[in-house]
Amino acid sequence: MSDSLIADLLAGRWRDPETQAAISVPIQLIAIGSKLAGSEADLVKPLGLGRRLALVSDPTTHEVLGGRVERALGSIAELRRVALPARPHADDATVAQIRAATSGADALIAVGSGTINDLCKYAAFLDGKPYIVFGTAPSMNGYCSANAAITVGGLKKSLAARVPVGVLLDLSVLAAAPRRMIRSGLGDSLCRSTAQADWLLSHLLLGTPYREAPFALLAADEGALLEEAGALITGNAAAMTRLARTLVLSGLGMVICNGSYPASQGEHLVSHYVDMMVGHRLPESFHGEQIGVSTLSLARLQHRLLEGPAPRLRATAIAPDDLRRHFGAERGEACRKEWAAKALDAAKAEVLSAKLAQDWDRIRVRLQGLMRPVAALERALTVTGAPRRPADLGWPADLYRTALLRARQTRNRYTALDLAGDAGLLEDFAAQETG
Numbered sequence: 001m002s003d004s005l006i007a008d009l010l011a012g013r014w015r016d017p018e019t020q021a022a023i024s025v026p027i028q029l030i031a032i033g034s035k036l037a038g039s040e041a042d043l044v045k046p047l048g049l050g051r052r053l054a055l056v057s058d059p060t061t062h063e064v065l066g067g068r069v070e071r072a073l074g075s076i077a078e079l080r081r082v083a084l085p086a087r088p089h090a091d092d093a094t095v096a097q098i099r100a101a102t103s104g105a106d107a108l109i110a111v112g113s114g115t116i117n118d119l120c121k122y123a124a125f126l127d128g129k130p131y132i133v134f135g136t137a138p139s140m141n142g143y144c145s146a147n148a149a150i151t152v153g154g155l156k157k158s159l160a161a162r163v164p165v166g167v168l169l170d171l172s173v174l175a176a177a178p179r180r181m182i183r184s185g186l187g188d189s190l191c192r193s194t195a196q197a198d199w200l201l202s203h204l205l206l207g208t209p210y211r212e213a214p215f216a217l218l219a220a221d222e223g224a225l226l227e228e229a230g231a232l233i234t235g236n237a238a239a240m241t242r243l244a245r246t247l248v249l250s251g252l253g254m255v256i257c258n259g260s261y262p263a264s265q266g267e268h269l270v271s272h273y274v275d276m277m278v279g280h281r282l283p284e285s286f287h288g289e290q291i292g293v294s295t296l297s298l299a300r301l302q303h304r305l306l307e308g309p310a311p312r313l314r315a316t317a318i319a320p321d322d323l324r325r326h327f328g329a330e331r332g333e334a335c336r337k338e339w340a341a342k343a344l345d346a347a348k349a350e351v352l353s354a355k356l357a358q359d360w361d362r363i364r365v366r367l368q369g370l371m372r373p374v375a376a377l378e379r380a381l382t383v384t385g386a387p388r389r390p391a392d393l394g395w396p397a398d399l400y401r402t403a404l405l406r407a408r409q410t411r412n413r414y415t416a417l418d419l420a421g422d423a424g425l426l427e428d429f430a431a432q433e434t435g
Contacts, residue, residue: 029166040072050106118148132166137177138185144251183386187292198265214253214262230383266415269407283394310360311423316343
């Protein structure tokens with residue numbers, strides 16, 4: 001079903017489950033299969049990328065797949081390799097390097113996963129060029145998305161970027177990726193439940209936009225993916241196909257919604273806080289590994305809130321001096337603006353408290369109907385050997401406690417962290433979560 005769903009999306013035949021309007025995406029090709037070797041040129045040639053192509057890879061991704069792609073596409077185009085160093089950084093300096101090296105190219109060919117894909121999609125966006133990506137690991141859901149995580153001037157930002165013309169995922173290559181990268185992809189997929197609950201909560205409480213479409217895309221694969229997560233580590237082809245489809249469809253959901261809302265809510269705020277504040281000083285971890293851990297925390301918080309009485313909200317207390325001391329002058333001011341945009345004054349807190357008192361049972365039923373049990377999420381991580389606790393990532397308890405308390409201050413996105421914080425319940429939860 002999911003394979004035909006992707007085909008329908010590319011052809012503009014898939015219907016929005018709420019409006020029945022036809023939905024299409026600006027991608028010509030999504031190829032997920034176990035027999036892509038030898039067919040690369042046949043798949044890429046119809047995309048009309050031009051005669052001069054620049055292939056971007058690092059030593060590892062070139063050895064895994066780039067050399068094969070280079071030989072195959074050399075038969076249909078003038079191909080130049082842009083060799084990045086081992087473990088490249090997704091930052092503005094590397095983007096500038098890629099732009100300079102590909103100035104004469106008609107299109108970019110990214111061979112890699114998160115970092116190389118982000119670098120190429122942002123460089124292609126800045127230069128107005130098309131790009132395609134040959135994925136080397138099922139490590140994240142950003143292959144199809146229209147944004148890139150790039151560090152600019154030392155600050156990690158989510159920037160508008162180019163949607164790929166084509167995404168090619170060879171299942172044999174994905175299955176051979178390091179297990180940590182496979183676990184990372186699972187972790188990045190796990191947050192559908194918490195992200196949807198947060199997004200719907202904001203809609204029901206504040207009237208912010210919300211759509212069912214991105215979650216309908218994922219429904220067919222999610223149950224089996226979680227139930228049979230352990231098969232990912234054994235190289236099971238069916239399990240890897242489900243994960244690859246989920247990662248692709250999650251990215252397409254973000255494209256459909258013109259933003260990361262369906263795939264990034266409270267759990268991502270916690271991860272982003274840690275990355276922003278002290279990420280460079282911590283043991284290296286993949287984004288999806290972090291999201292797996294933070295998703296469990298957000299799931300526990302959401303379930304705890306919904307199992308209790310209607311929260312009574314109070315005005316959001318914003319202390320600009322505190323934000324500047326904690327985040328630094330520039331980041332503190334940016335956080336103040338983001339937080340102020342969703343902060344509650346006394347009057348609004350009273351209005352929303354009354355709404356919660358009246359509608360809490362209805363809200364509870366809506367949210368609980370789409371959430372996964374915490375035990376099911378944790379089991380999926382456990383059977384793959386993925387991190388489940390902050391300590392598994394090398395994160396100190398005090399840091400994680402602060403992240404749970406402070407993450408909501410970094411972005412204008414109302415989540416369960418805000419509901420708990422405005423109800424005076426967040427501090428106790430954070431203490432228990434890290435105790």
